[in-house]
Amino acid sequence: MQETFTISELGKEFGITTRAIRFYEDKQLLSPLREGNKRIYTRSDRTRLKLLLRGKRLGWPLDEIRDVLNMYEAGHAGELQQLEYTCRKVEESRQQLEQQKLDIEASMADLATIEKRCRERIKLITGSSDENAA
Amino acid sequence: MQETFTISELGKEFGITTRAIRFYEDKQLLSPLREGNKRIYTRSDRTRLKLLLRGKRLGWPLDEIRDVLNMYEAGHAGELQQLEYTCRKVEESRQQLEQQKLDIEASMADLATIEKRCRERIKLITGSSDENAA
DNA sequence: CAGTATATTGACGTTTACGTAAACGTCAAT
DNA sequence: ATTGACGTTTACGTAAACGTCAATATACTG
Incomplete structure (x- = not known):
């Protein structure tokens, strides 16, 4: 498994648009590194995204999902x-x-x-x- | 158990606003009888509403819920x-x-x-x- | 070095699921 | 006769969750 991912790689893997992924960042659910001004996603970021989508399939609003995601670190x-x-x-x-x-x-x-x-x-x-x- | 219900009775029972209930009717998830121009809900209507809210707790969009509800009759x-x-x-x-x-x-x-x-x-x-x- | 692919940041549009207010009818009680 | 509780329709507002451009930058590729 790769160490890092681009935004479009993640988009393809999970079947969502890059717009959505950036939106999640805007809403504080993701915070990828920057290389120049390009986003670099670590495996941890990828996991967060995976968990995020799981929450979505359960119909949870994004801010609740964010809270749950933050529990992992909390x-x-x-x-x-x-x-x-x-x-x-x-x-x-x-x-x-x-x-x-x-x-x-x-x-x-x-x-x-x-x-x-x-x-x-x-x-x-x-x-x-x-x-x-x- | 009563035979019929008013809109506010159902609202109270399920903890939702009458506005929401009318909205569901607008979206074809309910179709109560009319007495004059007042809505009369049968026990069957009440059941539909209960199922509807169950769908909502699972995060389903209203049109999917409507389809499922219609399966009961279909x-x-x-x-x-x-x-x-x-x-x-x-x-x-x-x-x-x-x-x-x-x-x-x-x-x-x-x-x-x-x-x-x-x-x-x-x-x-x-x-x-x-x-x-x- | 022009072209193609991929990235970025705005800005505006869209759908869903109601909330909120306006303006009005109806009926029972004071 | 009016107040209050309930009901109605119509219309506009709004938050969430993106989609859809447009303009721009960066990188590689023939």
């Missing part, structure tokens, strides 16, 4: 206040995830019901009658 | 085309949910790591040293 913080704050935030996120988990279970069950009904009706139509036979 | 459809289309859509949604499930597992694991680090550091600070003792 876990090493020196100040008690900061550590305790992070702990609380972790709990919040955990609860959100639990709720989403429940929502997923429920949705899955519903989809299963729908699909079953569909398949039964399809079988009824295509199987038994001659209505549409050539 | 499951009873008469046309083969429609039934097969619905089946495909169900599969899509199922895959999305699977992906979100994976994302949740991964996020949970990460949060656990962060919390562990935090608690260890906190123990180090509050437990051993006299740095901040009165």
